[in-house]
Amino acid sequence: MKKYLINFSKYLGMCALSMGISSHALAAVIFSNFGPGSTYNVSSGNVVGDGFDGSIYSEGDSFTPITNAVFGSLRIALSEVFPGSQGTSLTINLTADAGNAPGAVLESWSTAPGSLGLLGNNNAPLVLNSSLNLMLLAGTEYWITASLGGMGNAVAWNWNSTGDMNPEAINDGSGWFSPSGLTPGAFEVDSAATVPEPSTLALFGVAFAGMAARARRKSSASGSTLNS
The missing domain is CATH 1.20.5 (Single alpha-helices involved in coiled-coils or other helix-helix interfaces)
Structure with missing residues (x-):
């Protein structure tokens, strides 16, 4: 009986090890323009919402995966321009590409008003987890977009501080203009961890x-x- 228990434990351990190797993988970074320690430009960014020039702006930043990966989560640096300026829900989208501009929405998130820190502070990036876990294809361009409606509502998509100059797009309500020439905002796209x-x-x-x-x-x- 003792020999059997030893063999059973050994076999069980081998099964567990096999499962771990064959079907588990840690989440990996698909794209990131954050600096070390998730750093970014805390004092400047591209306006999302009211530009106080008569227009309401949406912003879009592109990325291209270097390998096929299942989309797991998005981390993005967003800040209120002034206290209370995120007066309505902020919409973040993952979109396909349409002629080097944001296209069809693939997945969307909405953040509650007042959920962001104030511009000028080292706010933790907003984390948005995927519920669809779409497959992102290597060499294919995708976009992350941010929009906020209503006059007086203004959020900044903080600039990256790593020199990333992937195409950035801006929309003032008349359609996407890309490349805009603006500095891309800071964000990171991570793959999903696999399960057995x-x-x-x-x-x-x-x-x-x-x-x-x-x-x-x-x-x-x-x-x-x-x-x-």
């Missing part, structure tokens, strides 16, 4: 069932020997 595949979980369950059956047979055999 159903086939792997099924195999693990079969292993448990098999070892349990073996235990019962050994127990029955031992009982028969003692009774005789």
Whole structure:
């Protein structure tokens, strides 16, 4: 029985190790223009919302994955221009490309009013997790866009501080203008961490069932020997 328990533990460990190697992977960075420690330009950014010049602006920044990856989350540096200036919901989109400008929306998020820190402070990047986990294709251009409606509502998409100059787009309500020549805002796109595949979980369950059956047979055999 002791030998069996040792073998069972060894087999169980091998199964767990196999599962971990074959079906788990840590999230990886698909794109980032943050500096070390998620740094960015805390004092300047591109206006999202009321530009106080008669127009309401949306901003878009592009990125191109270098490898195929499942989209897991977005981290983005956004700040209120002045206290209370995020007076309505801020909309963030992941979009496809349409002629080097933001195109069809692939996934969208909405943030509550007042959820951002004030411009000039080292605010933690906003983290938006994907619920769709779309596959992003290597070499394909995608866009992250930010928009905020209503006069008097203004948010800044803080500039990156790493020299990134991927195409940036701006929309004043008449359509996207790209490339705008503006400094891109700071953001990071991360892949999703994988989970055990159903086939792997099924195999693990079969292993448990098999070892349990073996235990019962050994127990029955031992009982028969003692009774005789």
